[in-house]
Amino acid sequence: MSDSEPSYIDYEAFLDPDFSATSFANTLVLATNNPSDTPLDLSTPLSRVLFDVQEIDTHIDTLTTKSALPLLEYTRDQAESSGRILEEVEGQVASLTQSYKTLEKEVIERYEVAEQVRLSAERLSQTVKIGRSMARCLMLGRQLEVRMSELGGVGGVKKEDHRAMVRSADTLLLLRQIFMAIRPGEEGEGLDRVNVVNTLKNELVSPGERSIASRAQQVVKEFSMSSLLTSAGQSSASTFAQTEDTKARTTSALLTLYLLSPTPSNATRDGFQPTLLISALQDYLQTALKSSLASLARSLSTLPSLDRTLLEVSARCQNIVALEALLRTTKPPSHPLLHDEGTDSKAAPNFLQPTLQALDTSSLPSYFWRSLASNLSPRVQEIMQRGGVSGRTLRSNKDRVRDAIRECVNRGSQLPGASLNKGKATTAVSWEREAAVMVGAVMGQVR
Numbered sequence: 001m002s003d004s005e006p007s008y009i010d011y012e013a014f015l016d017p018d019f020s021a022t023s024f025a026n027t028l029v030l031a032t033n034n035p036s037d038t039p040l041d042l043s044t045p046l047s048r049v050l051f052d053v054q055e056i057d058t059h060i061d062t063l064t065t066k067s068a069l070p071l072l073e074y075t076r077d078q079a080e081s082s083g084r085i086l087e088e089v090e091g092q093v094a095s096l097t098q099s100y101k102t103l104e105k106e107v108i109e110r111y112e113v114a115e116q117v118r119l120s121a122e123r124l125s126q127t128v129k130i131g132r133s134m135a136r137c138l139m140l141g142r143q144l145e146v147r148m149s150e151l152g153g154v155g156g157v158k159k160e161d162h163r164a165m166v167r168s169a170d171t172l173l174l175l176r177q178i179f180m181a182i183r184p185g186e187e188g189e190g191l192d193r194v195n196v197v198n199t200l201k202n203e204l205v206s207p208g209e210r211s212i213a214s215r216a217q218q219v220v221k222e223f224s225m226s227s228l229l230t231s232a233g234q235s236s237a238s239t240f241a242q243t244e245d246t247k248a249r250t251t252s253a254l255l256t257l258y259l260l261s262p263t264p265s266n267a268t269r270d271g272f273q274p275t276l277l278i279s280a281l282q283d284y285l286q287t288a289l290k291s292s293l294a295s296l297a298r299s300l301s302t303l304p305s306l307d308r309t310l311l312e313v314s315a316r317c318q319n320i321v322a323l324e325a326l327l328r329t330t331k332p333p334s335h336p337l338l339h340d341e342g343t344d345s346k347a348a349p350n351f352l353q354p355t356l357q358a359l360d361t362s363s364l365p366s367y368f369w370r371s372l373a374s375n376l377s378p379r380v381q382e383i384m385q386r387g388g389v390s391g392r393t394l395r396s397n398k399d400r401v402r403d404a405i406r407e408c409v410n411r412g413s414q415l416p417g418a419s420l421n422k423g424k425a426t427t428a429v430s431w432e433r434e435a436a437v438m439v440g441a442v443m444g445q446v447r
Helices: 011-015 021-032 043-066 068-151 163-180 195-221 236-260 275-301 303-329 352-359 364-386 388-396 398-412 432-443
Strands: none
Touching: 021 043, 043 068, 068 163, 068 195, 163 195, 163 236, 195 236, 195 275, 236 275, 236 303, 275 303, 275 352, 275 364, 275 388, 303 352, 303 364, 303 398, 352 364, 364 388, 364 432, 388 398, 398 432
16 A cells, blocks of 8 residues: 555554454454443444455555556566566477487487396306306216226225225315305306206215215224234235235325315315314224223233233234324325415424324324223222132232233334335334333232
């Protein structure tokens, strides 16, 4: 409203942001009535409101009439400007749409085709890689079958070729190497999803590994080179031939057990423990100990059989001495799953060192005699506690028994006649301590 046209309407009150219609109506009613009157007269405030509305309506009509031409001109200018802007925008949109179509045709469609080609090439590459790995597994599987058949010695069909155990173990290691390389980018990635490889692993590799390991363990278990119990009719030439064959067979078995021992991932040659090898050697020693302990306990109760029993115990220890010499001269073979730590390698130079570490002893014969003595003492104590003829006989012959046991230790602690170090001087070793321990284990209980 213009300043030249005064109005009694308080526009500022209506335009106030805090305006409240309820408060305004209440104020208007109170201004035109006495609050104590009953009933209230609402016609006067209502007429006032209607009059104000009519006044504002009239004012709007007046302003619209006076400003019609400028409003129409303004509206027309806005419409024309909007039209020009719309026309310009439509042109830009059309140009952008055309550019997008061109981009879609020249880039996006080509990219989609190229992405399909890339994906196909990648999958073909993976297929080729898996195919090559699978072919190598099958080739090694066939090689394993051939090498296991070369082992022979079953049912007398074919002479045993003990070296085939080592060759089979080498093939098994190559297969194990592939099966362990399952990380992305490695040779064995994805092979676990190929049925023929799983069949190869379950029906040939795993049974073959168990069979070869069992064969090698049996060879170690049967190791014997002592000639103390050799029959009188056996010639020295045949004994030497048998000795050389035993050495070769046992060496092959030791190498096989070393190769087939479980190998942790990222294992080093320095920290590797050939568990299968050490376990087979421990079993061999325990068998010799148990047999010797049982036979000695019986013979000390019946002294007439003692000489024969001590000869058997000496023969078992001679076999252990021969085994120790063989372990000392057998070096660990190359192992594809073990890594070298550098020039300062502390790997065992032979098979004897890890065996002695596992048994916590300085030599295998010493371990044999000391273990036998520690287990024999309670048996002798039982004999003496039972008394009777056995106890009296042992007490009356204790000097002879002492000399026989000392001779047994000295005789059993020497290399067998067919020495493993043929042509080389053997260093003399004193076994007085072991002899004293054995004598003490028996005589210490005889009172």
